[in-house]
Amino acid sequence: MNSLRILIVDDSPAMRAYVRRTVQLASLPVKNVFEAANGQEALALVEKENRDPKKLDLIFCDLNMPVMNGEEFVTKLKSTDRDSQIPILIISTDATQRRVMRLRELGAQGYISKPCQPEMIRLKVHQILGETAPAAV
Amino acid sequence: MIDHDQDRSDVMANDMVDAARDVLNIMFFNDILEESPVLPEPLPHAIQVHVRFEGDGEGEFHMEIDGDAAGALTGSFLGSEPDAQPSREEVDQVVGELGNMLCGAFLSRFEKESIFNLSSPVVARDPATVPVNANDAVGRSLQLLDGNMSLRVRWNATAA
Numbered sequence: 682m683n684s685l686r687i688l689i690v691d692d693s694p695a696m697r698a699y700v701r702r703t704v705q706l707a708s709l710p711v712k713n714v715f716e717a718a719n720g721q722e723a724l725a726l727v728e729k730e731n732r733d734p735k736k737l738d739l740i741f742c743d744l745n746m747p748v749m750n751g752e753e754f755v756t757k758l759k760s761t762d763r764d765s766q767i768p769i770l771i772i773s774t775d776a777t778q779r780r781v782m783r784l785r786e787l788g789a790q791g792y793i794s795k796p797c798q799p800e801m802i803r804l805k806v807h808q809i810l811g812e813t814a815p816a817a818v
Numbered sequence: 819m820i821d822h823d824q825d826r827s828d829v830m831a832n833d834m835v836d837a838a839r840d841v842l843n844i845m846f847f848n849d850i851l852e853e854s855p856v857l858p859e860p861l862p863h864a865i866q867v868h869v870r871f872e873g874d875g876e877g878e879f880h881m882e883i884d885g886d887a888a889g890a891l892t893g894s895f896l897g898s899e900p901d902a903q904p905s906r907e908e909v910d911q912v913v914g915e916l917g918n919m920l921c922g923a924f925l926s927r928f929e930k931e932s933i934f935n936l937s938s939p940v941v942a943r944d945p946a947t948v949p950v951n952a953n954d955a956v957g958r959s960l961q962l963l964d965g966n967m968s969l970r971v972r973w974n975a976t977a978a
Contacts, residue, residue, distance in 0.1 A: 692938060693918070695895060695911040699845070702897050745918070745936045774922020779933050794926065795919050796844035 684712035686735060690723040690754065691716075691743040691772075700741050700772065700802075707803035719746040720754025727764050737767050739806065742789075744773040744780075752787060759788035768809045772797065830928055830956045834969050837923035838960060845919070847894045848963050856957030856968050864968075865909070867917030868940045871925060874932035877973035879921035880955070881913075887965025888913050914939040920969065 687704065691697045697716050704711055715730060715737075717723035723740070731737045740758075744751035751771060759765045768790040773780075781792050790809045793801055835853050842848040860866070864882035871877060883891075892904040892912040904912075917939045925934050957970035 693911060693915045695908070695915045698896060699915075745922075745938070747938055750935075774919050775926060775934065775936075777926055777930060777933055779931060783933075796841045796923065798844055 683738075684710050685738040686713040686715075686730070687711060688715045688717065688723060688726060688730070688737055688740045690718075690720065690740060690746070690751070692718050692746040693743070694718075696743065703797075703799045703802055704806075707799040707806070709803060709806055718748075720749030720751065720757070722748075723754055724749075724757060727758065727767065731764050731767060739809065740767055740769045742769055742771050744771060744775055752784070755784065755787045755789050770805055770809060772802075827956045830971060831958050833927040834920075834924050834956070834971060835958050835960070837927050838920055838958075838967075838969060841916070841919050841923050842891075842962065845895065846891045846916070848891060850960050850962060852961040854959045854961075856955075856959045856970060861966060861968055865913050866942045867913055868942070869917055869921040870937040871921060871934045873934035875929060875934070875973060877971060879917070879924070880957075880970040880972075881917040881920060881967065883913055883916075883967040884965040887962050887967055890964035891916060891962075910941045914941045917941075921971075924969075924971065 689697045689700050691700065701714055704714070715726055717726050723742070727737060742751045742754060751773065755769055758767065758769070765788070769788070770791040770793065771784055771789050772793045772795060774795045784792060791805045793805055835850065839850050842850065861882045861884055864884050865888050867881040869879045871879065888909050889904055892898075892909045893900070893902060895912045895915075896904065896908060898904060918936060921936055925932070955970040955972040957968060959966065959968045
């Protein structure tokens, strides 16, 4: 797996720090980590950072956020020509089947419900990026 | 009818404790040592977190946690050194996220087929700023490894 450029979208600074640390614990080859506190900030950051040759590889996204929530963000991102290919992994406490189905329909590639362990994040990232997960370190 | 309401309250309380145990075990490396009926009065000097939810039903979730437990959970969540003292801002951010996770995890258990939107958690240290709504709420008191926590959930009448 190449070095990853990832974006973490969550209104909670504590949760952003947790995901950042968890990604490191999961031994994923992360090169750059960008952070946004809501969907609107994330769209602006994607506009700025997702440019050749430095594309974003993955977006971790919460659902319940002020200003622009996760569903709105997924909908807007997936409606763009330039940025719709960036995979989105939702991390949220809302694990109801209906919610997961709706997010899949909107175009999110994966869903992890909190509480979540680093191993689950590692497996999902490999699954979404289309590679077999190596054994945990 | 009374039995039905009592059954619903029991299921709610059990789901609340199970959700709390999952969240505390997996993300905070902590555990519940004892559980008991929630006390009508707030925990003294507790940090309070309030989350409203709406959607297929609506209501509010309220968490109180004492300072010792809040400090220990913050350190675990952020991966701090064991003797490091988290800042007040870090504690507020982490207990806010904890309240958010507990509310979401509880709703996902208790109303599996429903969809809810959660408000951003409101963290307060002044008991007067957050309504407790103890009289018509279902709740549990939990003894953790490093202190105490209490959880309450109240459904609006139209939601039940």
